[in-house]
Amino acid sequence: xxxxxxxxxxxxxxxxxxxxxxxxxxxxxxxxxxxxxxxxxxxxxxxxxxxxxxxxxxxxxxxxxxxxxxxxxxxxxxxxxxxxxxxxxxxxxxxxxxxxxxxxxxxxxxxxxxxxxxxxxxxxxxxxxxxxxxxxxxxxxxxxxxxxxxxxxxxxxxxxxxxxxxxxxxxxxxxxxxxxxxxxxxxxxxxxxxxxxxxxxxxxxxxxxxxxxxxxxxxxxxxxxxxxxxxxxxxxxxxxxxxxxxxxxxxxxxxxxxxxxxxxxxxxxxxxxxxxxxxxxxxxxxxxxxxxxxxxxxxxxxxxxxxxxxxxxxxxxxxxxxxxxxxxxxxxxxxxxxxxxxxxxxxxxxxxxxxxxxxxxxxxxxxxxxxxxxxxxxxxxxxxxxxxxxxx
Numbered sequence: 001x002x003x004x005x006x007x008x009x010x011x012x013x014x015x016x017x018x019x020x021x022x023x024x025x026x027x028x029x030x031x032x033x034x035x036x037x038x039x040x041x042x043x044x045x046x047x048x049x050x051x052x053x054x055x056x057x058x059x060x061x062x063x064x065x066x067x068x069x070x071x072x073x074x075x076x077x078x079x080x081x082x083x084x085x086x087x088x089x090x091x092x093x094x095x096x097x098x099x100x101x102x103x104x105x106x107x108x109x110x111x112x113x114x115x116x117x118x119x120x121x122x123x124x125x126x127x128x129x130x131x132x133x134x135x136x137x138x139x140x141x142x143x144x145x146x147x148x149x150x151x152x153x154x155x156x157x158x159x160x161x162x163x164x165x166x167x168x169x170x171x172x173x174x175x176x177x178x179x180x181x182x183x184x185x186x187x188x189x190x191x192x193x194x195x196x197x198x199x200x201x202x203x204x205x206x207x208x209x210x211x212x213x214x215x216x217x218x219x220x221x222x223x224x225x226x227x228x229x230x231x232x233x234x235x236x237x238x239x240x241x242x243x244x245x246x247x248x249x250x251x252x253x254x255x256x257x258x259x260x261x262x263x264x265x266x267x268x269x270x271x272x273x274x275x276x277x278x279x280x281x282x283x284x285x286x287x288x289x290x291x292x293x294x295x296x297x298x299x300x301x302x303x304x305x306x307x308x309x310x311x312x313x314x315x316x317x318x319x320x321x322x323x324x325x326x327x328x329x330x331x332x333x334x335x336x337x338x339x340x341x342x343x344x345x346x347x348x349x350x351x352x353x354x355x356x357x358x359x360x361x362x363x364x365x366x367x368x369x370x371x372x373x374x375x376x377x378x379x380x381x382x383x384x385x386x387x388x389x390x391x392x
Contacts, residue, residue, distance in 0.1 A: 027060025028093065028294040031086035033079065034067040035098035036209050036238050041269065043208065043238035043262040043280070047097045047120070050282025054290045057283075061290060064091055069101065072211045079104025080111055087112055093293045095286065096120060098208065099171055109134045116293045116300075121171060123376065125302035135300030137285060139319040141262075142178035142375070143307050143343060144278030145234075146350060147322040148259045149182030150339050151275045152232040154190065154332040155257055159197045162225035162233045164218055164242050165204040168391050172236055174378040176202050179234050180385050181350040182339075190335055195384070201230070202387030209238040219245055226256055232275070233258040240266050246273040257327050264313075267325040274325030276336075285319045304372065309344030351375065356383040 032051045036044035044067060051063045064086050068074055079101055083094055092115055096105045099121040106124070109117045109131045117134040124130035152161045161183055165172055180200045187198045203225070206215040222233055222245035235242035235258065246258035247270030257275045260266035264281070267274035285305060292298035308318035322340070324333055342348040353364035357380035364370045380389040 027062070028058060028290055029062045029064065029090040030054070030093035030095065030290055030293070031083065031091040032063055032065040033069045033082065033094065033096045033098075033101060034065060035070055035100065036068060038065065038067040040209065040239050041263055041266055042240060042260070044097065046263045046280050047095075047282050047286075050280075050286045051095070053283030054287050057287055058290050058294065061294070064089055069098075070207075070211075072207075072214050078107075080108040083108035083112060083115070087115060092116065093118070093290060093298075095289070096122075099169065100167075100208075105134070106131070116289075116298050118289055123302060125300060126373070126376065130300060133300065135289075135298075136302045137289065137305075138303070139280055139285065139305040140307065141278060141280060141320055142175055144320050144322040145175045145178040146182030146185075146343065147336060147340060148234050148276060148278045149179035149184075150186040150190075151324070151328055151332065151336055152179075152234055152257075152259060153183035153186035153198065154335055155275055155328065156232045157255065158229050158231045159187070159193070160199040160228070160230040160232075161201075162222075162230035163200065163202040163236060163387070164221060164225075164233060165202050165236045165387075166208045166238065167206055168204050168388070170376065170378045172204075173381055173389060174375060175236060176385070177378065177382045178350075179236075180382055184384065185348070185350060186335070186339070190339075198384075199230075200385050201225075202381060202385060204388065204391070205237065206391075210241065218242070222246070222258075223249075226254065231256045235259060235261045237261060240269055243267075243270050243274055246270065259325070264321065264323050267323065271326040273327055275328045276325040277323045279321050279323060281315060281319050281321055284316060304376070307344075309340070312340065357381070358383055358385065358389050 034044040038048040055061050055063050094117045096119045105119050118137050121138045122136045125136045187193045203221050205218050210218050218241040222242050226249050233242040240260040242258040243260045246256050249256045250273050259275050260277050264279040266277045305319040307320040311317040313321045349369050351370040354366040355363040357363050
């Protein structure tokens with residue numbers, strides 16, 4: 001397998017399966033399953049707007065969607081039931097937006113072999129056990145998370161960066177690790193600070209977003225980080241609590257900042273507190289899938305899209321972006337721009353070994369860079385990070 005390299009317009013890792021037997025059939029009706037509220041100013045809203053992007057650019061396309069597709073918000077509801085309803089309304093494509101939907105999506109795909117299913121963030125094709133009508137799609141948000149970590153480390157005055165994590169799995173460890181690598185690079189290589197003077201701590205709330213009575217409260221966790229001297233928070237959550245709490249602390253006189261996640265306009269909630277947003281831009285990849293399904297040419301694949309470094313924040317091109325925030329100092333923004341350019345040109349490869357996990361196991365040995373599978377199936381946080389690599 002090819003090594004991951006930081007070069008402009010890196011091609012997506014794409015493992016294709018031919019002959020799915022799905023046919024074209026006029027204007028496309030597609031279903032979108034969102035794990036959270038469609039207007040959460042986070043992950044689900046980014047996907048909802050990606051679906052609207054498809055409707056606006058594919059003639060005749062119609063989106064059916066259901067949000068809050070999770071057991072806490074909709075107890076007793078199953079994904080196969082939702083898909084049955086969407087199929088009855090003519091859906092020929094189902095986009096399932098979250099990793100935790102896997103079991104339900106597999107069952108629904110088996111019940112509806114004539115419908116194309118794309119599980120966003122899933123990996124059944126990569127594992128080799130996907131049904132013939134199921135593909136996987138994701139974007140390499142890790143690169144944007146490195147940018148977030150870089151901005152955080154350039155800004156912190158205490159050398160203490162907190163990370164609000166959702167539930168614990170390979171994806172969430174992977175993106176937290178990426179943020180740490182970006183922070184470590186800025187701290188040591190740009191600011192010239194000692195490694196031991198950087199604290200990077202991860203706390204997990206238990207789900208993608210706050211569910212009162214079910215998850216840990218992200219507002220309280222963010223407040224606890226600030227109380228302990230952490231002056232920059234990076235969020236891995238689907239909603240913007242870290243930024244909201246940072247804004248409240250700033251109003252009380254604290255010099256603190258935060259970086260929300262996944263939704264490009266999130267900084268508008270509290271511009272002065274916001275250092276930037278690593279975000280998904282789902283419109284272009286959703287549109288590519290929808291066009292293929294409408295044309296009868298879609299083939300299931302494991303597609304993991306790299307940023308388009310030459311057009312990082314172009315809404316019609318890159319599936320991953322980083323929007324610098326008003327709270328980022330001008331000189332730090334210049335340093336970030338150089339960092340991004342070096343990532344894109346391949347002058348910096350933060351996945352080059354040696355890299356080690358928390359327990360001392362080798363992640364990447366010296367002399368090579370991590371492979372795509374080594375990155376995807378991430379078992380631990382990295383050495384140098386504080387926090388748990390698994391739920392207790």
